[in-house]
Amino acid sequence: MPEYLxxxxxxxxxxxxxxxxxxxxxxxxxxxxxxxNIAHGDFFMIGTVLAxxxxxxxxxxxxxxxxxxxxxxxxxxxxxxxxIRPIKSxxxxxxxxxxxxxxxxxxxxxxxxxxxxxxxxxxxxGTIPMFGIEYEVYRLFAALVxxxxxxxxxxxxxxxxxxxxxRAVRHDxxxxxxxxxxxxxxxxxxxxxxTALAALGGLVAAPITxxxxxxxxxxxxxxxxxxxxxxLGNLPGTVAAAILLAFLEGVIASFADPTVAxxxxxxxxxxxxxxxxxxxxxxxAR
Numbered sequence: 030m031p032e033y034l035x036x037x038x039x040x041x042x043x044x045x046x047x048x049x050x051x052x053x054x055x056x057x058x059x060x061x062x063x064x065x066n067i068a069h070g071d072f073f074m075i076g077t078v079l080a081x082x083x084x085x086x087x088x089x090x091x092x093x094x095x096x097x098x099x100x101x102x103x104x105x106x107x108x109x110x111x112x113i114r115p116i117k118s119x120x121x122x123x124x125x126x127x128x129x130x131x132x133x134x135x136x137x138x139x140x141x142x143x144x145x146x147x148x149x150x151x152x153x154x155g156t157i158p159m160f161g162i163e164y165e166v167y168r169l170f171a172a173l174v175x176x177x178x179x180x181x182x183x184x185x186x187x188x189x190x191x192x193x194x195x196r197a198v199r200h201d202x203x204x205x206x207x208x209x210x211x212x213x214x215x216x217x218x219x220x221x222x223x224t225a226l227a228a229l230g231g232l233v234a235a236p237i238t239x240x241x242x243x244x245x246x247x248x249x250x251x252x253x254x255x256x257x258x259x260x261l262g263n264l265p266g267t268v269a270a271a272i273l274l275a276f277l278e279g280v281i282a283s284f285a286d287p288t289v290a291x292x293x294x295x296x297x298x299x300x301x302x303x304x305x306x307x308x309x310x311x312x313x314a315r
Contacts (some may be wrong), residue, residue: 034283035160041279043168045272046175047234051248052255052271053179053264054226060262061199061219064113064123068131069252070245072224075134076101076231077240078142081149090152090236097232098225105224109217117216131245138242146241171233178229179268182222186264195219199262250291251275254298260308270309 055069076097083093112130116122151167158164186192197205198215206212231244238244255274259266274294281290301309 034280035162036164037279037283038276039159039164039279040168041276042272043172044237044279045275046172046179047230047237048248048251048255048275049268049271050175050178050233051227051230052252052259052267053182054223054230055252056256056259056262056264056267057195057226058220058223059256060264061195062113062117062216064220065127066223067124067127067249068108068134068245069127069223069227070247070249071131071134072101072104072227072245073231073234073248074138074242074245075104076228077235077238077244078138078231078242079228080232080235081147081240082142084149090149093232098229101228102221102225104228105221106217108224109220113220114213114216135242135245142242144242146239148239149236151236167236171237174233175230178226182226183264191215191218251278251294254294257298258301258309263308266308 051069051073054072055066058064058066058069079097079100080090080093083096084090108130112126113123116126151165153167153170155166156163157166157169186196194205194210194215195218197208197210198212202212251274252271255271256267257270258274259268259270274297277297278287278290278294281293
């Protein structure tokens with residue numbers, strides 16, 4: 030691989046891990062609640078803003094790893110009760126409702142945080158030699174955190190009672206309710222966990238990207254593409270597709286305009302919808 034391609038390819042993999050974290054939250058909400066959450070990207074944006082706010086008020090970026098997921102989880106619980114639950118029986122309304130929520134979140138942040146993009150300096154400085162180049166340590170740390178959270182979520186889904194409830198409700202809601210599983214609580218927890226994953230992705234990405242009230246608009250399309258290419262509701266497939274897309278765009282952007290890279294992803298998504306609508310990772314374990 031030419032030397033100039035190496036950092037772009039690594040950047041693609043790192044960004045892919047972060048996108049996978051965000052897209053996983055989108056996928057579990059759709060897979061269990063049948064909600065197309067247009068506001069999901071804005072929960073990522075909220076995570077970046079909370080990271081910046083935590084740093085400004087405490088001077089400690091690392092405190093955000095405790096505060097941001099908790100705040101986002103609580104926000105998810107509130108949004109599920111106020112926005113999602115009233116339309117649960119009419120899932121088609123989810124697009125309209127969550128689009129409205131997206132606008133509220135964006136304008137609310139712009140009114141309080143401001144319209145000027147901000148930057149957070151990487152809390153871990155320095156570089157490390159990799160494949161003949163010097164690569165930023167924080168980016169590797171961001172990828173590692175994303176991998177740990179992703180692995181932790183799948184362990185939670187397979188090994189805990191709440192995770193078992195989530196899988197049972199998704200597989201057969203009526204039977205799960207008949208067995209005494211509190212479906213409404215599962216729905217609330219699912220939406221809150223999805224929101225927390227998106228915000229945690231924002232926290233991790235904040236020192237890499239800019240903190241801006243429009244950040245969710247940029248991140249949402251690639252998350253939807255990952256969910257579609259990986260297979261609707263297919264959680265491992267979503268993670269794999271997110272990493273694949275980010276790596277693909279990173280490599281293409283090394284010799285073409287970034288717009289061409291995004292168009293390539295859109296073409297890939299269109300091809301999947303036409304020829305394999307169940308997703309290219311259908312065989313992955315769910």
